[in-house]
Amino acid sequence: MKQAVSMHGTDQAGAVPSRPLMLRSLFNRIFGSREAAWLVPLVAPYRWPLAMLFLLSLLAAGAALVPPYLTKLVIDRGLMAGDKQALVLFVAVLFCVGLAALALGALNSLLHLRFSARLLKDLRRSAVDRILAQSPRWQARQSIGELMSRLDGDAGEVQQFTFAVLVNGGGSLLRLVGGLVMLFVLAPKLALLALALAPVELLFFARARPVTQAKARDVRQARGVLASGLAETITGLSALRALNATGAAAKRIETRQQGLVAALLSAQMWNEVTRAVPMVLTAILRGAVFLVGGLAVIDGTMPLGSLIAFTAYLAFLIGPMQSLISLWHGQARMKAALDRLDQIMSAVPDVQEPASPVPLPADGGELVLAGVAYAPDGGTPLFENVSLIVPKGEKVRLSGPSGIGKTSLLSLLQRHDDPKAGTILLDGTDLRHLSLHDLRTVIALVPQKGHVFSGTVADNLRLGATDVDEADMRAVLQFVELEDRFAGAGLETILGEGGLDLSGGERQRLCLARALLQPFQVLILDESLSEVDAERVSRIMARIDSRFGDRTRLVVTHGDAERYGAFEGELVLKARGAGS
Numbered sequence: 001m002k003q004a005v006s007m008h009g010t011d012q013a014g015a016v017p018s019r020p021l022m023l024r025s026l027f028n029r030i031f032g033s034r035e036a037a038w039l040v041p042l043v044a045p046y047r048w049p050l051a052m053l054f055l056l057s058l059l060a061a062g063a064a065l066v067p068p069y070l071t072k073l074v075i076d077r078g079l080m081a082g083d084k085q086a087l088v089l090f091v092a093v094l095f096c097v098g099l100a101a102l103a104l105g106a107l108n109s110l111l112h113l114r115f116s117a118r119l120l121k122d123l124r125r126s127a128v129d130r131i132l133a134q135s136p137r138w139q140a141r142q143s144i145g146e147l148m149s150r151l152d153g154d155a156g157e158v159q160q161f162t163f164a165v166l167v168n169g170g171g172s173l174l175r176l177v178g179g180l181v182m183l184f185v186l187a188p189k190l191a192l193l194a195l196a197l198a199p200v201e202l203l204f205f206a207r208a209r210p211v212t213q214a215k216a217r218d219v220r221q222a223r224g225v226l227a228s229g230l231a232e233t234i235t236g237l238s239a240l241r242a243l244n245a246t247g248a249a250a251k252r253i254e255t256r257q258q259g260l261v262a263a264l265l266s267a268q269m270w271n272e273v274t275r276a277v278p279m280v281l282t283a284i285l286r287g288a289v290f291l292v293g294g295l296a297v298i299d300g301t302m303p304l305g306s307l308i309a310f311t312a313y314l315a316f317l318i319g320p321m322q323s324l325i326s327l328w329h330g331q332a333r334m335k336a337a338l339d340r341l342d343q344i345m346s347a348v349p350d351v352q353e354p355a356s357p358v359p360l361p362a363d364g365g366e367l368v369l370a371g372v373a374y375a376p377d378g379g380t381p382l383f384e385n386v387s388l389i390v391p392k393g394e395k396v397r398l399s400g401p402s403g404i405g406k407t408s409l410l411s412l413l414q415r416h417d418d419p420k421a422g423t424i425l426l427d428g429t430d431l432r433h434l435s436l437h438d439l440r441t442v443i444a445l446v447p448q449k450g451h452v453f454s455g456t457v458a459d460n461l462r463l464g465a466t467d468v469d470e471a472d473m474r475a476v477l478q479f480v481e482l483e484d485r486f487a488g489a490g491l492e493t494i495l496g497e498g499g500l501d502l503s504g505g506e507r508q509r510l511c512l513a514r515a516l517l518q519p520f521q522v523l524i525l526d527e528s529l530s531e532v533d534a535e536r537v538s539r540i541m542a543r544i545d546s547r548f549g550d551r552t553r554l555v556v557t558h559g560d561a562e563r564y565g566a567f568e569g570e571l572v573l574k575a576r577g578a579g580s
Contacts, residue, residue, distance in 0.1 A: 023047060030165060030331065035338055038345045042122050043162060049115045050163075056108045061174040063101040068312035069182065070094040075305030112163060120159040127151055127344050135350040135416045137376060144235075145227030150340050153223060157337035165331075182313045186306050190293055194314055197285050201278055208274050213332035215267040220336055222260040229256045235498070289314060351415050357435035360442060364427035365392035365521040365552040367413070372422035374408055381420060382408055388571050392427075392521075395545065395553040397561060400573030406556050407447070409573065410524050413554075414440050426522075444520035448527035450511025452499025458491040460510060465517040476516050479547075480509040480540055504531035509540070516544075522552040534563045541565045 023044060027036035043050075070090055078087030131147065183191035233240065233249050240246050293310060296302035366389075373384030382405035390396050398406055412419055415431050424431045431439060444464070453460055461473045473491055477483045485506060486493045499507045508531055515523065523544070529537045541564050544553070555564055 031335075031338060034346060035342050038126070038342075039158075039162070042126055043119065045122075046115055046119055049111070053108060053111055053115065053163075056104060056111070058174050060101060060104040060108055061172075062178070063097060063104055064175065065178040065182065065313075066097045067094055067101070068309045070097065071312065072186075072303075072305035072309035075308060076303050080303070080305065116159060116163040119162065120156060123155050123159055124151055127155060127341065130344050130347055133349045134347060136411060137350065137417060138347065143224070143228035143231070145229065145231035146224040147344070148231070149220070149224040149227045150344060154220060154337035154341045157334055158341055161331065161334035179313045179315075183310060186310045186313065187293065187296075187302060190289060190296075190310060193288060193292065194285060197281055200281060204277055205274070208270075209332045211270060212274065213336055215263075215270050216333040217336035217339075218263045219260070219267050220340060222256075222263040224340075226253070226256040226260050229253050286311070286314070350417050351436070353436055354433050357438065358429050358433045360429070360434060360438050361427050363521075364442070365550075366390065366425075366427050367522060367552060367554075368423075368425040368428075370423050370425070372409070372412070372419045372424060374405060374412060374417070375420040376408065376417075378420075383573055384421065386422070386571075386573070388569075390552055390554070390569070392552055393550045394568040395555065395566070396569040396571060397564070397567040398554055398556045398571050398573065399558075399561075402558070404573045406573055407526055410445060410526050410554065410556070413522070413524060414443055414445055441519060442521040443524065444515040444518045444522070445524040446508075446512050446515045446526065446528040448508075448530055450508060450514075450528070452495055452502065452507050452510060454495060454497040456491060457486055457493045457495060457510070460495065461491075461514050461517060464514055465519070468517050472517060476513040479516065479543055480513045481536060482506065482509050482513065505529075505533070505536075508532060512540070516548075520551060522554070523548065524554045524556075526556045527558065530558070534560070537563045538565070 024036060024040050027040050027043070031039055070093055074087060074090045074094065077083060078090055128151065180191070180195075183194060229252060233253060236249075240249050289311060293302060293307040297304050297307050368390075369386055369388045371384075372386040373381045375381040386409065388396075398409070400406055408417075411417060412424060413431070415434075415436060418432065426434065426439070426443070453463070457477075458470070458473060461476070462468055470491060474483070477486060485502075495501060499510070502510065508529055512525075512528055529540065532540075545565055555567070557564055561567070
């Protein structure tokens, strides 16, 4: 079984070296400076598509301003004047302009969908990258359901508002200004009456905006709580059945569901209020315009076509004004989603990549721990003054009572966290000076509770070695005695989420097989075969010692260690210290 070498480095896709100052300034005002710091680099690659959509939106808005005036000409110069030629001409022009507006609108919608979907993909990819960069300690403090809620609903809300404010806002503003100009062209006194609506709506939405933000935050928090409960229930189904606690779990989900329903009803009632008030004001305005304008038509001081065109342009005043106010009002809902998403995007990893990583030797494996102490979250150290030298190719046992920090010590070797004191060297180089990708390639860690992903057996085996061939995969399955388990469909056997269709020991052996395909120099087995029978463990460990005897091996065991074969050394971890 040859070692497959993965050539995949950390994906830097989406990184944008330049951040346009105008875009950054705009986003600082709309989203906030901290949020703009991570949002601008995601939006900047789309500045030209956004500019094109903005221009198309302006063209569509401009084209939409023409038909009402053409309608006036059809009525006043065609119908009322009895001019058949003018009637045909203006009707033909009206049809062409309407067709052009329809085409512009359709093109704008398709391009909007295309680029906004890409932005959503990039936004979620960036958020997932931030999550993947965090340590197991950070993960332990999170709720899977809550994270999923933020990646799904909150990211979508931010993406939708971002495109709406940059694209739709311009078209709405042009329709508003154009409609207002045409109102004054058609009937200046009547236009002043229409303008009376604007300050009333602005005052209402200014008062309503904080309530909208609070209601949106309540709904999103309730959704996150429910999603978290559902995720916990599904992943803990076996434990719930064993405890006969499925009924209690169902009641807890029901309680959270009721909380979400209450939050949704409260938000919807408020949305109905914020929608009803502008509609009532608009109805009052339209009634006043028809009354005053109708009397002017009866008196002969205003042509009928002008009144019809005026009412059409009134929609250009009311619709865009409400659209712009809704954008401003919608910012409150978006801000609630943005604040939740920012907790992911602004999370600082516990460990940082070195500015100038030191290359690793091609054939190394010596580990040196010198005075290592570890204190999670800066509290009381789990252990301290741990010192150990493991020469390349040696096999060392790590032991100690449960909860003493063995897994935490091993996680330091892959730099999921850094020690509070002391240093850890790999072939003479401090781990802090090594690329995280290189380090986690040459140090393979197999945890006690390894994770199996949904997909085929081959998909799982290729996770750590993407270019491994089928012959190596079949060989490693035989190596860990899983060839009979997948004798039917072989490498194409479909595994369910979490590998729940496998036994605990089968999952452990599959995770071990996956690690053995990596080009490792150090192999760490953290109770990795605890659910496998003793005879099989002995056979597998004998193969590992024979095939990988030139690689450094660290093995955590509890109780009977004979089944793991002979060790060249042992580190016994003790409370706030260690002895070897």
